[in-house]
Amino acid sequence: MPSKELPHTFKLLTIWLVVMLGVFLAFKAWEREREASRFQLAGQTVVLARAPDGHFHWPGRVNGIAVDFLVDTGASSTALPQALAEQAGLAPLGSVRTQTAGGAVRGFVARADVTLQGGVQAARLPVTVLPDLAAPLLGMDVLGRLHFSQKPGELRIEPQDADSR
Structure with a gap:
């Protein structure tokens, strides 16, 4: 057997x-x-903890597509990778040449509805779309409308309506 x-x-x-x-x-x-744990709401205040990569990240959406924005106080405008812009259905409004840390690059300008966790929104926000951008950058066009302060390892943001209408 x-x-x-x-x-x-x-x-x-x-x-x-x-x-x-x-x-x-x-x-x-x-x-x-x-x-x-990198994103927390403390009442009306958004608290972002520094990520292992040394940056602050703020989860949100671009035209309904989930994204993880890198908070970039050195960027004058919000910038998106071209692949994300295509996925979100953004239409080019005109070409742009911009200076990045890696040098001058060409891209295009589009408008996007940006929503960030914690209630911050920017409708029809002009964004720069760049072909080789590694991650979406949240620039001072949105951040400049908010009150934020930094402590070691933490960025605190008082959300207000950043609507760009």
């Missing part, structure tokens, strides 16, 4: 796969918790 028991190697492989799946899921849960 043949043995109905699974081979020893198959049992060990199954155990290792279950252990590795558990480790992977635990890491993902930790990662999600860490991401969520």
Whole structure:
């Protein structure tokens, strides 16, 4: 009669796969918790914690598409990667040449509805769209309309309506 028991190697492989799946899921849960703790609402105040990359990130939406804005007080206007602009259905209104840390680049200007967690909105905000931009940048065109202060590792923002109508 043949043995109905699974081979020893198959049992060990199954155990290792279950252990590795558990480790992977635990890491993902930790990662999600860490991401969520970077944004907090303290009453009406938005509190952003400095991310491991050294920057502040503010979750939001561009024309309904979820994005993670990098807060850039050195940028005069909000800038979006071209792939995101295409996904959000932004139409070019005109070409633009802008100076970045990497040098002069060409892009285009478009209008977008920007919504940030915590209630900040900017409808039909003129944005700069750049082909090789790594991440969406939230510039002073929005930030300049808000009251913000910085403590070590923390950016506190008093949301007001940043609507650009």
